[in-house]
Amino acid sequence: MSVRWRLGVIAVQGLIVAGATFVVMGRPVSSELWFVAGLAPVAIYPLLLEPYYARPPDIIVNTLICLILYLVVSESLIGTGRDIFAIAVVAALALAVFALAAGAGRKEPTPLVRLAGSARRISSLATARVLYSAVFVLALLADSENLGEAKVWGLVGGWLAAVVVGLINWQSVWSTVTGTPPPCEAEGMVGPSRLLVATSELPQPGSWVSLKSGSTEAEGVVITRIRRSVDVWGQIHVSDGAVCERLLGATGLTIRTVRKPKVDVVGAVDVGSSDTMLRFVATRALETGRVVAIKQDTTEILYQLSAAEIQQSNVKGGSHLVVRVDAAQLGHFDEATRRLRQHRWVPPTGAAVVGNIRTPTIDPSTLPSAWIRLGHVIGTEIPIFLDQELACDGHLVILGMTKMGKTSLAVRLAKALGQGQPVVIMDQSSEYAKRRGLPKYKKGAVPTTPCVSVIEPPDGFKGHPADLAHKFLQELVGVATDEYVKDQIVPRTLILDEAHQFVPEPAGMGFGAPGRESSTKFGMQMMQVRKYGISIMIVSQRTAVVSKSALSQCENFIAFRYVDRTGLDYLETLAGPAAARLVPKLEQGQALVFGPAVSSDGPVAIQVEWEPAGPVES
Numbered sequence: 001m002s003v004r005w006r007l008g009v010i011a012v013q014g015l016i017v018a019g020a021t022f023v024v025m026g027r028p029v030s031s032e033l034w035f036v037a038g039l040a041p042v043a044i045y046p047l048l049l050e051p052y053y054a055r056p057p058d059i060i061v062n063t064l065i066c067l068i069l070y071l072v073v074s075e076s077l078i079g080t081g082r083d084i085f086a087i088a089v090v091a092a093l094a095l096a097v098f099a100l101a102a103g104a105g106r107k108e109p110t111p112l113v114r115l116a117g118s119a120r121r122i123s124s125l126a127t128a129r130v131l132y133s134a135v136f137v138l139a140l141l142a143d144s145e146n147l148g149e150a151k152v153w154g155l156v157g158g159w160l161a162a163v164v165v166g167l168i169n170w171q172s173v174w175s176t177v178t179g180t181p182p183p184c185e186a187e188g189m190v191g192p193s194r195l196l197v198a199t200s201e202l203p204q205p206g207s208w209v210s211l212k213s214g215s216t217e218a219e220g221v222v223i224t225r226i227r228r229s230v231d232v233w234g235q236i237h238v239s240d241g242a243v244c245e246r247l248l249g250a251t252g253l254t255i256r257t258v259r260k261p262k263v264d265v266v267g268a269v270d271v272g273s274s275d276t277m278l279r280f281v282a283t284r285a286l287e288t289g290r291v292v293a294i295k296q297d298t299t300e301i302l303y304q305l306s307a308a309e310i311q312q313s314n315v316k317g318g319s320h321l322v323v324r325v326d327a328a329q330l331g332h333f334d335e336a337t338r339r340l341r342q343h344r345w346v347p348p349t350g351a352a353v354v355g356n357i358r359t360p361t362i363d364p365s366t367l368p369s370a371w372i373r374l375g376h377v378i379g380t381e382i383p384i385f386l387d388q389e390l391a392c393d394g395h396l397v398i399l400g401m402t403k404m405g406k407t408s409l410a411v412r413l414a415k416a417l418g419q420g421q422p423v424v425i426m427d428q429s430s431e432y433a434k435r436r437g438l439p440k441y442k443k444g445a446v447p448t449t450p451c452v453s454v455i456e457p458p459d460g461f462k463g464h465p466a467d468l469a470h471k472f473l474q475e476l477v478g479v480a481t482d483e484y485v486k487d488q489i490v491p492r493t494l495i496l497d498e499a500h501q502f503v504p505e506p507a508g509m510g511f512g513a514p515g516r517e518s519s520t521k522f523g524m525q526m527m528q529v530r531k532y533g534i535s536i537m538i539v540s541q542r543t544a545v546v547s548k549s550a551l552s553q554c555e556n557f558i559a560f561r562y563v564d565r566t567g568l569d570y571l572e573t574l575a576g577p578a579a580a581r582l583v584p585k586l587e588q589g590q591a592l593v594f595g596p597a598v599s600s601d602g603p604v605a606i607q608v609e610w611e612p613a614g615p616v617e618s
Helices: 003-025 033-048 056-076 079-102 111-123 128-142 149-167 170-178 241-248 388-392 406-417 431-435 465-485 516-525 565-575 577-585
Strands: 184-190 194-199 208-213 216-227 232-237 254-257 265-268 277-281 291-296 299-315 318-334 339-341 352-354 371-377 383-387 395-399 422-426 451-455 492-496 534-540 554-559 590-594 604-608
Touching: 003 149, 003 170, 056 079, 056 111, 056 128, 079 111, 079 128, 128 149, 184 241, 194 241, 208 241, 216 241, 216 265, 216 299, 216 318, 299 577, 318 577, 371 406, 383 388, 388 406, 395 406, 406 422, 406 431, 406 451, 406 492, 406 534, 422 465, 465 492, 465 516, 465 534, 554 565, 565 577, 565 590, 577 590
Parallel strands: 395 534, 395 554, 422 451, 422 492, 492 534
Antiparallel strands: 184 194, 194 232, 208 216, 208 254, 216 232, 265 277, 265 352, 277 318, 291 299, 291 352, 299 318, 318 339, 371 383, 371 604, 554 590, 590 604
16 A cells, blocks of 8 residues: 555544544543553554564564563563563564574575574564554453453454454555556656556556556556565556656556557666676566667667576565576667677667567668578578678688588588689588589599589598598698789688598697697698688587687687587687577577678577578588
8 A cells, every 4th residue: 555545544543443442431542551552553553664574673673662561561461471472572572683683684695694584584473563462462451350341342342443454455445446547656766767666456567557647647568566465566667767757756646557559568678788788677488599679769779688597576575586688789780781780888778678670671682792691680580691702711610519500501601602613522421412412522623613512531541531631721722822823813612511520629639640730730721721712611510629720710600509518618708608608599590600701790699591492401
């Protein structure tokens, strides 16, 4: 109930107390202990001083007052009851003092704090209503011989009526009977646009409500809802900060549920958000990888959900479990450049987080010819492209568990690149030649015209695949060096499938082990071959078994789902903790992409598109 309703109930209780006393004593007030220490505090204390729960300071004050009454007028109390009551009061006082001194409610899980929390819970039973009702009953029993049975029961009836009237939420009863919107009290605000309210009824988070006070009216969405013993506390997001401030100081505020508008508000910018990360409490179930947005003027700033955690939201009188979400910033989609551009500042404070994303308008005929459409941002129609020219200026790595889509994407990229340059794939599993139908590499001159071919270890090959890879790279470098000198560079791409076989991590091989020297030299040469137009594409399941020298030269990164710790640590170093949390949660055909050749300033998880359509394999 609001303060006004509580004061009204106290007035009614006062009339009941005065009426019962008048009937018994012939006057509305009395100096007797059962009146001073019983009926009056039963009406006043629970509604004004303990509207939510009895805190240790409340218990200390009330028990001290009761002990003073015990010492001053103890002769008026019956003997055994007096002693039992005194022991109970002292015990409650000791528990409350211990809870207050030992720090009950702190988050540190120390044994002392846990004991203090237990003491607080036990002492909270000693509410004003319990303590002063006990004083009233004992005083009444002590004076029963003078009053007589009829008067005693008359006073008991008055006490019982006052207690019952104080236990009922009359504000809620009135709203139910009249069918009017429940009154709402604005307790404060978290600027600039979050109103803190207390009311008898509040819909679930995510619901839209109308707030009205006089001529001021606004619509908002419920962000947080916590049920308390006497009311419901909540946070309501009101988009207009000025209106939110007017509602804070308004009187006669009412609230009612309205139909959900087209704007899908799923939260509001919360504490902990930064220039790279958005944090908010979700008003409904979402999914990791999903994209949400914040509107700033005409710009739509996009964020991709990377993690979610259940936390406890506390308020005086109650608490509730909420889902707090972390989302990494993607930026805004620039239709002119078809890129996701970083928003280089924090999100607008208190802004609404919406779930419906605008679909961009893109004319395919205006796209650069070197761009390959990798896919679209998960859950949206926002396209992500790979610039072939920029990709071939450096090296690229594709990582992921088996059956996630690595080979399917590698085949697609090989075919696209092969339309403008020679592409050679080194493969030990016959996946590309036999299952994907790509032609085998013909021994002889290194190709100089656009094509795609596959090199497989010859039958009976007993050497280490790293030696084969290094030997072929030397052939490419030899031809490319001559072209470089003549200023007639021909761009070429070498794809290493199951790269741990062709460029294994030398640190994991024994000294002098077959292939160790070749792998070391291959990784070193990757630092130099770009100026000759040679680009390397590494495809592997794990980074731990691939040459770190080779991986460190790959500035373009495509990561399908994988979970090995070494790979995730490597990913976190390159793309940040949000990316490392998101990759293990990706589904088949989804990948995290980033690098200078990707049309996004930062890492973004996409749904990979397959052209031509076909099954996603390996």
